[in-house]
Amino acid sequence: MERPNFIIILADDIGWGDLWVNRPDNSTPTPWLDSLMLKGKRFTDFHSPASTCSPSRAALLTGRHGLRNGVTHNFAVGSVGGLPLNETTFAQLLHDAGYYTAMIGKWHLGHNGSYNPVHRGFDYYFGIPYSNDMGCTDKPGLDLPSCPPCLRSEYTTRKHEECYTKVALPLFENETIIEQPLDSWTLKERYATAAVKQIFTASISKKKPFLLYMALAHMHVPLFHNAFLNVTTQDPYTASLSDMDSLVGTIMQAVSTEQLENTLIWFTGDNGPWEQKCQFAGHVGPFVGKWQTSRGGGSAKRTTWEGGHRVPTVVAWPKKIKPNSTSSVLLSGLDIFPTILSLAGVKPPSDRRYDGIDITDILLNDSDVGHKSLMHPNSGAAGQFGDLQTVRLKHHKAFYITGGSVACSGGSGQPQYHDPPLIFDLSQDEAEETPLNPESKEYKSVLKEVEREREALLWDIATDKISSADYTVIPAAVPCCQPHNPACRCHSLK
Numbered sequence: 001m002e003r004p005n006f007i008i009i010l011a012d013d014i015g016w017g018d019l020w021v022n023r024p025d026n027s028t029p030t031p032w033l034d035s036l037m038l039k040g041k042r043f044t045d046f047h048s049p050a051s052t053c054s055p056s057r058a059a060l061l062t063g064r065h066g067l068r069n070g071v072t073h074n075f076a077v078g079s080v081g082g083l084p085l086n087e088t089t090f091a092q093l094l095h096d097a098g099y100y101t102a103m104i105g106k107w108h109l110g111h112n113g114s115y116n117p118v119h120r121g122f123d124y125y126f127g128i129p130y131s132n133d134m135g136c137t138d139k140p141g142l143d144l145p146s147c148p149p150c151l152r153s154e155y156t157t158r159k160h161e162e163c164y165t166k167v168a169l170p171l172f173e174n175e176t177i178i179e180q181p182l183d184s185w186t187l188k189e190r191y192a193t194a195a196v197k198q199i200f201t202a203s204i205s206k207k208k209p210f211l212l213y214m215a216l217a218h219m220h221v222p223l224f225h226n227a228f229l230n231v232t233t234q235d236p237y238t239a240s241l242s243d244m245d246s247l248v249g250t251i252m253q254a255v256s257t258e259q260l261e262n263t264l265i266w267f268t269g270d271n272g273p274w275e276q277k278c279q280f281a282g283h284v285g286p287f288v289g290k291w292q293t294s295r296g297g298g299s300a301k302r303t304t305w306e307g308g309h310r311v312p313t314v315v316a317w318p319k320k321i322k323p324n325s326t327s328s329v330l331l332s333g334l335d336i337f338p339t340i341l342s343l344a345g346v347k348p349p350s351d352r353r354y355d356g357i358d359i360t361d362i363l364l365n366d367s368d369v370g371h372k373s374l375m376h377p378n379s380g381a382a383g384q385f386g387d388l389q390t391v392r393l394k395h396h397k398a399f400y401i402t403g404g405s406v407a408c409s410g411g412s413g414q415p416q417y418h419d420p421p422l423i424f425d426l427s428q429d430e431a432e433e434t435p436l437n438p439e440s441k442e443y444k445s446v447l448k449e450v451e452r453e454r455e456a457l458l459w460d461i462a463t464d465k466i467s468s469a470d471y472t473v474i475p476a477a478v479p480c481c482q483p484h485n486p487a488c489r490c491h492s493l494k
Contacts, residue, residue, distance in 0.1 A: 002262055003209045003343075004264050005203075005211070005262060006210075006211045006264050006340050006343075007211075007251060007255070007264070007265045008211070008212070008213045008340075009214045009248060010105075010213070010214065010268060011218060011267070011269045011312075012106060012218060012220040012269070013219050013220045013270070013281070013301060014219045014272075015272055015273040015283040015300070015307070015312075016284055016307070016310045017282070017284055017286075018282045019037075020042060020312060029242040030241060030242070031245065031249075032248045033267065036252065039316040040265070040323060041314065041321050041325045041363065042313070042314045042325070042327070043329065043331055044328050045328050045330050046310070046311060046312075046331045047392075048060075048268070048269060048270055048271045048272075048333050049065065049309075049333045049334045049355075049377075050271065050309070050376075051271040051272060051301055051302055051304065051308035051379040051381075052073065052074055052301065052379040053106075053270055054071050054075050055072055055074075055377065055379060056270040057107075057215070057270060058083050058109055060270075060333045061089040061090060061337065062087050062090075062337060063336075063337030063338055063348070065355050065377060065386070065388065065461070066385075067387075068353070068466050068467070069083065069084065069466075070084045070467035070468045070469035072377070072385040072469075073471075074131075075109065075130065076473050077134050077135065077479075078474055078478045079470075079473055079477060080470055080472040080473070081110055081112075081469055081470030081472065082111070082470075083115065083469065085115075089120050090211075090337045090341055091117075091120060091211060093346050095123065099209050099211050100123055100201070102123060102202070102213070103126075103212075103214075103215070104191050104195055104198070104212070104214050105191060105214055105216055106129075106215040106217060107125070107128075107130070107215065108129070108130045108131060111130070112479075116174075116175050118175060124174065125172060125175075126174075128171060129170065129479060131220055133222060134164060134169070135167050135168050136149065136150035136163065136181060137150060137168070137169050137181045137184055138150055138181055139185055141184050141185070141221070142222055142236045142280055143221045143222035143280060144276075144278055144280055147162075147165075147222065150165065150166075167480075167488075168180045168181035168480075170479045170481070170488070172479075179490070180487075180489065181487060181489070184217070184222065184224045187217055188218075188243050188244075191214070191217075192250040192251075195214060196251075199212060199254045199258060203258050203260055204258070209344070211340075214251065216244060218244035219244065219273075220274070221274065221277050221281075225239040225240045225242065225243040226243050226246070236280060237281070252265070261318045261319065263317070264315065264343065265317070266313075266314075266315045267312075267313065267314050268311055268336075269312060269313070270311075271308060271309060272284055272301050272308045272309060274301045275301065275406070275407055276298065276405065276406040276407065276410075284306070286431060287305070287307045287430060288307060289431070289432050290433035291432050291434070292305055292402060292403075292432075296404060296411045296414070297381070297404015297407055297413025298404050298406060298407035299405070302381045302405040303405050304378065304379070305432055306397075321364065325366070327362065329362055329368055330370040330371045330372075331359060332355075332374055334356035335358070335359050338356045339360055339363070352465040353460060353461075372393070373391060373450075373457075375388035375457055376391075378390075380405070381403040381404055381412075381413070382401045382403025383401045387401075388457065388458065389401045391421075395425060396423055396426065397423065397424050397426055397432070398421040398450045400417065401416065401418065421447070423446055423447065425442075
């Protein structure tokens with residue numbers, strides 16, 4: 001059987017409620033993503049592996065929780081390390097199996113030396129090494145607070161606690177900085193051009209099956225959008241959502257133009273919205289985490305409330321996946337690793353264990369057997385980074401620790417340990433408002449199973465081959481094409 005192509009599209013900070021929801025005026029800012037849904041299968045109970053950037057991406061690429069792969073929190077602009085070098089990405093395995101592999105967009109798993117994407121399995125890389133707010137630009141995007149442009153002189157002093165003013169945002173091609181500071185308002189067009197070129201290179205020039213991993217800057221702040229979009233009639237977030245949609249449309253059109261029917265497109269998100277950004281943040285839909293918000297703090301990005309990790313997801317593959325279908329099976333971004341390897345006929349290393357499951361039967365045959373349980377790692381709102389103290393068991397969810405992220409109002413909820421844990425029934429309480437009574441028969445029955453599942457996984461991790469990431473930060477590790485210039489100004493002659 002001819003091996004399929006894979007296009008993995010990862011949106012940044014997107015809310016479950018941003019896509020495919022009922023709109024009273026029947027309008028949509030995302031016609032291409034709506035079209036993708038009509039061509040494929042939408043998953044309504046799909047979760048990011050963590051609720052912040054680096055751990056989510058590391059888990060997606062390795063199929064392993066942060067407690068196994070070593071990545072439990074975000075890497076910094078001056079980070080020396082990244083995803084541990086003894087961890088294996090699906091890109092490396094597909095590349096070794098004869099695939100052409102390309103990555104476009106946000107990496108956030110180490111930018112120095114051997115941590116660059118071109119040393120982690122990708123033949124080509126074009127993008128920003130970390131989040132698009134981790135560096136200044138000359139034309140700042142829409143943010144809260146609004147950030148100033150980059151400094152133009154080493155003698156200029158400007159203080160702005162929540163903004164990078166001396167480190168310019170770099171754009172990499174492979175291992176070379178080709179622009180610094182990056183013009184983020186043109187990023188969508190440049191990503192689109194690069195994506196089409198890589199699809200053409202793989203399918204026509206190299207005549208190989210390909211993997212394209214697109215890690216978008218959308219919908220992370222600062223927001224930006226095509227200059228032709230009229231933001232007087234669309235709010236900035238909707239305008240940026242439309243911008244992202246058109247980028248997805250460009251990729252879909254390229255696949256259609258090249259008649260690459262044997263191509264699986266998997267769209268998902270890395271975590272939920274950044275509530276602290278108010279009108280520039282996405283929407284969690286009904287998953288509002290009322291227990292937490294009633295006690296202070298937000299319940300989306302960085303938290304283990306549903307709004308932090310339940311993300312919009314759709315998978316399309318012509319003539320293979322039933323079009324315009326929906327599944328409520330419990331799934332995770334951890335499942336991408338084993339699934340695409342299975343479809344490509346590639347076996348992962350056998351010297352370590354994995355947390356994802358192969359969902360081929362769910363994609364192709366409408367199986368309804370997904371995860372019995374999922375563990376959601378602490379991602380900054382409470383507790384130790386990476387600890388698995390929130391457990392999803394079928395339609396129940398148990399919290400051994402709770403905590404809120406910074407809300408739009410500025411408040412954050414205090415971390416709180418729970419013994420016995422809080423348990424919610426999501427089938428009756430998707431807003432996570434009222435926990436079950438610990439004295440009830442239902443609670444006691446669920447607790448026994450939760451403890452069995454959690455203890456089994458923790459023991460499995462304790463006896464596994466695990467990695468440790470280097471989180472050392474030094475000034476020399478900051479990517480700068482001209483270190484003597486505070487804004488590192490350079491532009492490629494290409």
